[in-house]
Amino acid sequence: MHHHKKGIWALSPIIVLLLTYLVTSIIANDFYKVPIVVAFLIACIYGVAITTGEKLEERVKIFSKGAGHPNMMLMIWIFILAGAFATSAKNMGAIDATVNLALHLLPDNLLLAGIFIASCFISLSVGTSVGTIVALTPIAAGIAAKTGADLPMIVAIVVGGAYFGDNLSFISDTTILATRTQGCEMKDKFRVNSQIVVPAAVIALILYFIMGAQINSPQHIPEVNFFKVIPYLVVLVTAVMGLNVMLVLTSGIVLAGIVGFANGNYDLYSWFDAMGSGILGMGELIIITMLAGGLMELIRYNGGIDYAIRMLTRKVNSKRGAELSIAALVSLTDLCTANNTVAIITVGPLANDIAERYGVDKRKSASILDTFSCFAQGLIPYGAQMLMAAGLAGINPINIIPYLYYPMLMGGCALLSILFRYPKKYS
Numbered sequence: 001m002h003h004h005k006k007g008i009w010a011l012s013p014i015i016v017l018l019l020t021y022l023v024t025s026i027i028a029n030d031f032y033k034v035p036i037v038v039a040f041l042i043a044c045i046y047g048v049a050i051t052t053g054e055k056l057e058e059r060v061k062i063f064s065k066g067a068g069h070p071n072m073m074l075m076i077w078i079f080i081l082a083g084a085f086a087t088s089a090k091n092m093g094a095i096d097a098t099v100n101l102a103l104h105l106l107p108d109n110l111l112l113a114g115i116f117i118a119s120c121f122i123s124l125s126v127g128t129s130v131g132t133i134v135a136l137t138p139i140a141a142g143i144a145a146k147t148g149a150d151l152p153m154i155v156a157i158v159v160g161g162a163y164f165g166d167n168l169s170f171i172s173d174t175t176i177l178a179t180r181t182q183g184c185e186m187k188d189k190f191r192v193n194s195q196i197v198v199p200a201a202v203i204a205l206i207l208y209f210i211m212g213a214q215i216n217s218p219q220h221i222p223e224v225n226f227f228k229v230i231p232y233l234v235v236l237v238t239a240v241m242g243l244n245v246m247l248v249l250t251s252g253i254v255l256a257g258i259v260g261f262a263n264g265n266y267d268l269y270s271w272f273d274a275m276g277s278g279i280l281g282m283g284e285l286i287i288i289t290m291l292a293g294g295l296m297e298l299i300r301y302n303g304g305i306d307y308a309i310r311m312l313t314r315k316v317n318s319k320r321g322a323e324l325s326i327a328a329l330v331s332l333t334d335l336c337t338a339n340n341t342v343a344i345i346t347v348g349p350l351a352n353d354i355a356e357r358y359g360v361d362k363r364k365s366a367s368i369l370d371t372f373s374c375f376a377q378g379l380i381p382y383g384a385q386m387l388m389a390a391g392l393a394g395i396n397p398i399n400i401i402p403y404l405y406y407p408m409l410m411g412g413c414a415l416l417s418i419l420f421r422y423p424k425k426y427s
Helices: 008-028 035-049 054-067 070-091 094-105 108-126 129-147 153-168 173-182 188-213 228-239 245-263 266-279 285-302 305-312 319-337 342-357 362-379 385-393 397-404 403-418
Strands: none
Touching: 008 035, 008 228, 008 285, 008 305, 008 319, 035 054, 035 285, 054 285, 054 362, 070 129, 070 228, 070 245, 070 266, 070 285, 094 228, 108 153, 108 228, 129 153, 129 385, 153 173, 153 188, 153 245, 153 362, 153 385, 153 397, 153 403, 173 188, 173 342, 173 362, 188 362, 188 403, 228 245, 245 266, 245 342, 266 285, 266 319, 285 305, 285 342, 305 319, 319 342, 319 362, 342 362, 362 403, 385 397
């Protein structure tokens, strides 16, 4: 394979992607005005156009090879199943049941800590920060209204906890992508990653205990339907046991259907309908995944990846430097794309090469990728998560940022884990 272009030229499709998305969004003053799929499409067309020395059919073949890579296809399968599970569980009432359970179990002064724990637990079970925020923000806002707690602070607790699961869950797309691109097992990455971020969660929890001491709980809480909590619990337990993620999700879908039938929430058609809308809801992510796969293959073919690694690792002469360069790459990409999944798709292959070159443990590089992408995503006011939380609570996203203790602590702990080389076994 011959690399026709070296240097910045080969990387220019990424610059086109970021400029298309960022500049048009800034002009429109709205980061959801420009669909990121369109920005990717423009970058892909440009990428095919600048790949010279081959016939057009050949260039499209190179692109398609990347888009249809087995790793990409496996990811798409998982997105399809995750979408079907999330919506079929939600429509049958599993989320409401889980929330009421949390309120029942918690004494007043533990409400803030309890919301954080519930947000961590739900995001760990459903594997998506957006899903957790959609589920919990309305409830958190209700709790704030009933208890007189500060609304931006309570919303920030939900957002922070949502990233705990986004970062660690076995069915989180960031975890799936980080482990796929680095070629390591999910359970191994979980072991390393939890050692890095659990201290951050514990510190956040202590803060919420202290802050929550003056809060009084609402009097009326709906009865909990324990039956409806089962699909979430099964998904969580089987994932932690290390079952194949496709089996985990499939069993979750089936259970959501069974519980839905038993409770009269579903007949066959409404269950199918819920699965269908969940899968379609993943459509954009699936298309982006394929376009990103094709785009990265073109960039690699043109020698862009080698160039980026050379530039970023010029001063690198240690594992520590290599890990820092991976952290910097993924954080920067996230700030530009406002999407931690896209950031990992984009940087993952690069990070894998850097890790191989400098002997970084793949479980550690997967953890760094995932944690820093969640850290950056957790603090930007124009990310989907923050906009959604602010919209549901009726506040400005900027008001939430000062209270985002967990994402800040998570970034801090991840940086320390690189600088001070822990967990020892994987550093």
